[in-house]
Amino acid sequence: MWQNGRLLRYLRCASCLFVPLPRPSAFASSHVADLYGHLPRGPAGVLRAAKWSLLGLRAAWLHESSFRLEVCVFAVLGPLGWYLGGSGIERVLLIGSCMLVMAMELMNSSMEAVIERFGAERHELAGRAKDMGSAAVFVLMMNVVLVWAVLLGPRWLHG
DSSP states (O other): OEETTEEOEEEEOTTSOEEEEOOGGGGGOTTSOOTTSOOOOOHHHHHHHHHHHHHHHHHHHHHOHHHHHHHHHHHHHHHHHHHHOSSHHHHHHHHHHHHHHHHHHHHHHHHHHHHHHTOSSOOHHHHHHHHHHHHHHHHHHHHHHHHHHHHHHHHHHHO
């Protein structure tokens, strides 16, 4: 099909919608956006993203007591996991499971902030969303207990 003088190919999605694809030669250029409109990101873009990430961590530290508590727990469990891990894989599992809790807490806090932006009035769906975010953090906390118990429990029981 011709549209605005350019040949577009169409890809049929599972939802029976047609998504236009740019000409194949457009993929060769480094200054053309991808299928979703994102321009190529260079070193400056990576630095900007890192700056925004650090601002997000700072905001979580300043405004979220649960995140501060989880960081303090990680300050203890992180080095302990490094010391107690018998191999690189065990260390990654012990420390990574704790980091997942903090990542989910960031997601939960961001979701709660968006919900609060639209008003403090009680709404069933807003309450359900907050409860589910909290439950996701809880599930990952149980994952920490499971990973630590499976990896370190046999050592403590047998030796």
